[in-house]
Amino acid sequence: MSTTFHLFRLQEIDSQIDKAQRRLDEIQKILDDNRELKRAKAYFKKCETEHDISQKILRKTEDEVKKQRIKIEQTEAMLYSGNIKNPKEVQDLQNKSQSLKRYLSKLEDDQLEAMVAHDEEKEILQNSQTDLDKLKAKLIQENSRLAGEKSGLNKEKEGLQKDRAVALPAVDVERLELYNKLRKQKRGVAVTVINDGGCSSCGSTLTLDIQQKARSATNATYCPSCQRILYGK
Ligand SMILES: [Zn+2]
Numbered sequence: 001m002s003t004t005f006h007l008f009r010l011q012e013i014d015s016q017i018d019k020a021q022r023r024l025d026e027i028q029k030i031l032d033d034n035r036e037l038k039r040a041k042a043y044f045k046k047c048e049t050e051h052d053i054s055q056k057i058l059r060k061t062e063d064e065v066k067k068q069r070i071k072i073e074q075t076e077a078m079l080y081s082g083n084i085k086n087p088k089e090v091q092d093l094q095n096k097s098q099s100l101k102r103y104l105s106k107l108e109d110d111q112l113e114a115m116v117a118h119d120e121e122k123e124i125l126q127n128s129q130t131d132l133d134k135l136k137a138k139l140i141q142e143n144s145r146l147a148g149e150k151s152g153l154n155k156e157k158e159g160l161q162k163d164r165a166v167a168l169p170a171v172d173v174e175r176l177e178l179y180n181k182l183r184k185q186k187r188g189v190a191v192t193v194i195n196d197g198g199c200s201s202c203g204s205t206l207t208l209d210i211q212q213k214a215r216s217a218t219n220a221t222y223c224p225s226c227q228r229i230l231y232g233k
Helices: 004-032 035-080 087-170 173-185 208-216
Strands: 191-195 229-231
Touching: 004 087, 004 173, 004 191, 004 229, 035 087, 173 229, 191 208, 208 229
Parallel strands: 191 229
Antiparallel strands: none
């Protein structure tokens, strides 16, 4: 058995640990990212504020209409009370009543406009509340699924680390140093398997001589293209 076999075994385990760790990092990033929820909450808050403003405007127009109607009632009550006999005063009161009514019609238009605007804001607010609730429910589900995956990966990593501890003593110190150095330089892959006469990491074709050396030699044989240690089964 070539000594590269033990290194290859270590590489297999480390690659699996790396893969688990990459996914764990990804999961953590997703769990830590609350931008979507923050955005939805901020939008809901904005809708709430705009809804409240439209409600205040509507209340104000309603009040003004009410006050105007009272003024008209009072003016007409005076007119029909029979207490005012002077024709000039009667005429003035009639003019005043007509002018009050004209202004009432304008106030009623304002009220109607405010009502329509308020209805729109109410609907927008309800929709944003629904969206926020849906997002919260979705996040609860997603996060619980991710938490389950995370705990599975942590268990898997623990098992792999035990395997690693078993595999490690078979690798001599010098080889291990070389392996660690190459892992850092070659994005985690120091030992690569020969696949169909080629390097499985960089894909370059290997001469038969190199393939043979990789299978039998006690010294490390490198891929001429990517400089990784070759392992031939
Ligand atoms: Zn290569």
